[in-house]
Amino acid sequence: MAALVPEVVVMRLPVYTRALVQLTAEGQEVISSQELGQLLRVTPAQIRKDLSYFGRFGRQGRGYNIRRLTVELQHILGIDRSWAMALVGVGHLGEAILNYRGFAPQGFNITAAFDTDPKRTGKKIGGITVQRLEEVRETIAARKIDIGIVAVPAAETQKVIDLLVAAGIKAILNYAPFAAQVPAGVKRRDIDPVLALQSMTFYLKESPK
Amino acid sequence: MAALVPEVVVMRLPVYTRALVQLTAEGQEVISSQELGQLLRVTPAQIRKDLSYFGRFGRQGRGYNIRRLTVELQHILGIDRSWAMALVGVGHLGEAILNYRGFAPQGFNITAAFDTDPKRTGKKIGGITVQRLEEVRETIAARKIDIGIVAVPAAETQKVIDLLVAAGIKAILNYAPFAAQVPAGVKRRDIDPVLALQSMTFYLKESPK
Numbered sequence: 027m028a029a030l031v032p033e034v035v036v037m038r039l040p041v042y043t044r045a046l047v048q049l050t051a052e053g054q055e056v057i058s059s060q061e062l063g064q065l066l067r068v069t070p071a072q073i074r075k076d077l078s079y080f081g082r083f084g085r086q087g088r089g090y091n092i093r094r095l096t097v098e099l100q101h102i103l104g105i106d107r108s109w110a111m112a113l114v115g116v117g118h119l120g121e122a123i124l125n126y127r128g129f130a131p132q133g134f135n136i137t138a139a140f141d142t143d144p145k146r147t148g149k150k151i152g153g154i155t156v157q158r159l160e161e162v163r164e165t166i167a168a169r170k171i172d173i174g175i176v177a178v179p180a181a182e183t184q185k186v187i188d189l190l191v192a193a194g195i196k197a198i199l200n201y202a203p204f205a206a207q208v209p210a211g212v213k214r215r216d217i218d219p220v221l222a223l224q225s226m227t228f229y230l231k232e233s234p235k
Numbered sequence: 236m237a238a239l240v241p242e243v244v245v246m247r248l249p250v251y252t253r254a255l256v257q258l259t260a261e262g263q264e265v266i267s268s269q270e271l272g273q274l275l276r277v278t279p280a281q282i283r284k285d286l287s288y289f290g291r292f293g294r295q296g297r298g299y300n301i302r303r304l305t306v307e308l309q310h311i312l313g314i315d316r317s318w319a320m321a322l323v324g325v326g327h328l329g330e331a332i333l334n335y336r337g338f339a340p341q342g343f344n345i346t347a348a349f350d351t352d353p354k355r356t357g358k359k360i361g362g363i364t365v366q367r368l369e370e371v372r373e374t375i376a377a378r379k380i381d382i383g384i385v386a387v388p389a390a391e392t393q394k395v396i397d398l399l400v401a402a403g404i405k406a407i408l409n410y411a412p413f414a415a416q417v418p419a420g421v422k423r424r425d426i427d428p429v430l431a432l433q434s435m436t437f438y439l440k441e442s443p444k
Contacts, residue, residue: 040433104440122331215431224249231313
């Protein structure tokens with residue numbers, strides 16, 4: 027199925043899911059594509075088309091059952107289970123990632139961390155003991171780790187990503203400010219607040235003060 | 236001009252710019268749209284079309300002068316100058332943001348931080364003294380702050396964003412896991428590693444082990 031669904035659609039499903047979870051928390055049970063579109067600033071047609079890749083969810087004129095749609099989307103996205111992650115790079119940013127409390131409640135657990143610096147290896151941060159980078163392959167296999175998080179300097183990024191891919195990792199969350207390459211069949215998402223800022227200053231510089 | 240350029244194009248320009256800076260650092264002086272496309276995994280046609288919104292850069296068959304294109308793009312994006320930013324929310328995540336060393340070298344300076352918790356206000360973190368949230372309006376005006384960074388709990392996000400918008404902020408970098416609303420004329424970018432992870436597990440759950 028994955029091959030048939032455009033990646034832009036897959037990127038939007040978590041945003042829909044998060045909004046639905048939020049609505050449930052607020053006590054809402056049903057929502058129309060119009061309402062959901064308004065909430066997320068997208069067209070209702072886009073929501074209907076995106077969901078149509080996965081079957082029929084709403085009934086004409088009756089809207090979506092929020093709870094049912096949430097469960098379906100969580101299953102489609104594979105987030106109705108938990109995932110094990112390994113972090114490479116335990117500098118300043120890596121430490122913040124190990125201490126970040128937003129992953130675990132969503133089923134994403136960092137279960138291993140690696141660094142090359144002997145001053146960092148052996149240290150326990152956020153409950154995880156930092157291991158030597160040489161142990162990455164064995165640990166990933168032994169602990170059935172699915173996802174790699176990369177928080178190394180730009181110059182080290184490609185090498186580390188290659189290492190993770192060689193160890194069997196198929197999904198990489200990359201915090202390094204570097205356009206790294208991954209082979210086909212491996213997914214990479216970049217978290218780069220600077221790129222996000224730079225795509226806003228375009229508008230700031232033209233707006234009157 | 237901004238109104239004529241699709242936002243998806245504006246989102247891609249920082250990625251192009253970053254790659255060009257990287258190439259210059261590696262000593263390269265000229266690049267074709269083919270090569271650049273290959274590096275960034277996009278089509279050369281997309282690069283040519285994106286750049287065509289801003290004039291003519293390359294010469295047919297000669298490729299782009301990397302240094303000249305970099306300078307032009309930095310000017311277009313408004314990143315040939317520096318920008319002042321204010322952070323709201325100095326919890327665990329906010330502290331990591333204040334200590335993050337990736338902003339300043341790119342011209343993005345956090346010059347003020349705010350929180351409501353009296354245990355945090357008055358503390359100095361990453362060189363910035365945390366102020367009371369009540370001071371946000373006055374401080375933003377006095378220090379000519381352009382960009383707001385939001386790192387508060389989900390339930391507080393909308394209130395804080397409304398406050399920043401009322402204080403004149405036109406660009407918001409939102410780290411809270413909440414689909415907040417901003418009025419027309421205000422830009423918002425979300426940094427949410429969980430959404431990025433959730434758009435990869437879709438592929439992981441289908442790939443053979």
